[in-house]
Amino acid sequence: MDEIIYLKGIEKHYNIGQIKVKALQGIYLTISKNEFIVIMGASGSGKTTLMNIIGCLDTPTSGEYYLNNQLVSGLDDDELANIRNKEVGFVFQTFYLLPRYNALENVMLPLVYAGVPKKERIERAVAMLDLVGLKDRMYHKPNELSGGQRQRVAIARALINNPSILLADEPTGNLDSYSSYEIMSLFEKLYNDGNTIVLVTHEPDIAAFGHRIVKLRDGKIISDQANLNIANAEYFLKNYQEI
Numbered sequence: 001m002d003e004i005i006y007l008k009g010i011e012k013h014y015n016i017g018q019i020k021v022k023a024l025q026g027i028y029l030t031i032s033k034n035e036f037i038v039i040m041g042a043s044g045s046g047k048t049t050l051m052n053i054i055g056c057l058d059t060p061t062s063g064e065y066y067l068n069n070q071l072v073s074g075l076d077d078d079e080l081a082n083i084r085n086k087e088v089g090f091v092f093q094t095f096y097l098l099p100r101y102n103a104l105e106n107v108m109l110p111l112v113y114a115g116v117p118k119k120e121r122i123e124r125a126v127a128m129l130d131l132v133g134l135k136d137r138m139y140h141k142p143n144e145l146s147g148g149q150r151q152r153v154a155i156a157r158a159l160i161n162n163p164s165i166l167l168a169d170e171p172t173g174n175l176d177s178y179s180s181y182e183i184m185s186l187f188e189k190l191y192n193d194g195n196t197i198v199l200v201t202h203e204p205d206i207a208a209f210g211h212r213i214v215k216l217r218d219g220k221i222i223s224d225q226a227n228l229n230i231a232n233a234e235y236f237l238k239n240y241q242e243i
Contacts, residue, residue, distance in 0.1 A: 003069070004164050004196055005031035005054060010063035010073075012049050012219075023049040024060070025219040031165075031198065036191040038210030038227075039200045046219040048169070051200045055088050055167045056080045068164055085114070089158030089166045093173035095150045097142040097157075103129060104138040107157045114161065128156035132186060148179030155186065159195075166190065168199040172206055178237070184209045185233035209233065 010027040013020055024046050031037055041047040052058035053065060056072055059080070065073035072083055084090075097106045107125040116124075129135050132152040142150050151171060158166055168187070172180035188209060191197055201207050208231035215223045 002033040003030055004033050004067065005029065005198075006064075006066040007053075008064040008066075010050075010053060010060045010065060012046075012053065012058070013061045023219050024053075027063070027219075027221060029214065029221065029224070031196065033196055034191070034194050036187070036197045036209075036211040037199070038207045038213045039198065039216065040202065040204075040207050040213060041216035042202060044218075045216040047200050047202075047216050049219075050216065051167065051169055051198075054165075054198060055090060056084045085110070086161065087164045089161065089163035091151070091155050091158050091166065091168040091171045093170040095142070095154045095174075097150055097153060099142050102139045102141050103134060103145070103153045103156075106142070106153055107160055110157060110160050124160060125156070128160050129153070131159070132156045146179065147175050148182050151175065151179070151183055152186065155183075155190075159190075165196045165198055168197065170201055171199065172201075172203070180206065181233045181236045184231070185237060188233060205231070 007027050007029040010024055011022070012024040013022050027050065039047050039050060049058070053060055056067070060073055063073065064071060067083065067087055072080065075083065104122070104125050107128055108121045111121040111124060126135065126138065129138050132155055134149060134152050134156070137145060137149060145153065172183055175183065184206060187197055187199065199210060207213055208227065208229070210227055211230060213225060213227050214221055
C-alpha cells in the first residue's frame with residue numbers, strides 16, 4: 001500500500017506558566033492509502049494534539065511529518081492552510097454548518113473558496129449529497145435536519161475536494177446511538193469505496209468499527225494493531241429497527 005502519512009519522532013511540548021507539558025513524546029506512525037484507522041485515548045492522552053498535527057492545524061515541536069511524501073512539519077501557516085485545503089477533509093463533533101445556508105450551499109462552500117465555477121460546484125455538491133444519502137434534503141437548512149443528517153452534510157462537505165485523508169474528530173459525540181451507528185455505517189461505505197479514514201474517539205464502541213486501532217497514553221503510542229473483531233453497523237441498524 002502507498003504511504004499517505006508518515007510521522008517520525010514527533011514531539012509536541014507546551015509551556016503552561018513554569019510547567020512544560022509534553023503532549024506528544026516520540027510518535028512514530030505510518031498510515032497507508034485506504035486504511036480505516038482509529039486513534040483512541042482518554043482525555044489528556046495526546047490524541048487531539050496528534051489529530052491537529054495530522055490535519056496540519058498545528059506543527060510539532062520536533063520530528064518530521066510527511067503527507068503524501070511532502071515534508072509538512074516545517075511549513076508556515078499559509079503553506080499549511082494550502083495543504084489542508086487540498087489534502088485533508090475534516091469532520092468535527094459540532095458539524096460547523098452555516099445556519100443560513102441549505103445543505104447544498106454548505107457542501108459547495110469549499111469549492112467557492114477554490115474558485116470552481118458555479119455549475120461544477122452544484123454538480124459536485126449534488127453528487128456528494130447523493131453519496132451520503134441526502135439528495136432529497138439538499139434544500140433543507142441545518143435546523144430542518146436531524147443531528148445525523150447534519151453530520152452527513154458535514155461529511156459530504158469534507159469529501160467535496162477529494163482529499164487524500166478524511167479526518168474525523170469525535171464525529172458521533174453529539175449523536176444518539178442509532179444516528180451514531182448510521183454515521184459509522186457511512187464511514188465503512190466510504191472506506192470500502194477507497195477512502196482513507198483517520199477517526200479520533202474515546203468511545204470503545206465507536207473505535208470497534210476501525211480496521212486498525214492506535215491507542216495513546218501520556219503522549220505515547222501504547223498499542224497499534226489490526227482490529228480482528230470489527231463491529232457491523234448494518235447488523236446493528238437492522239436489529240435496532242426490529243426492536
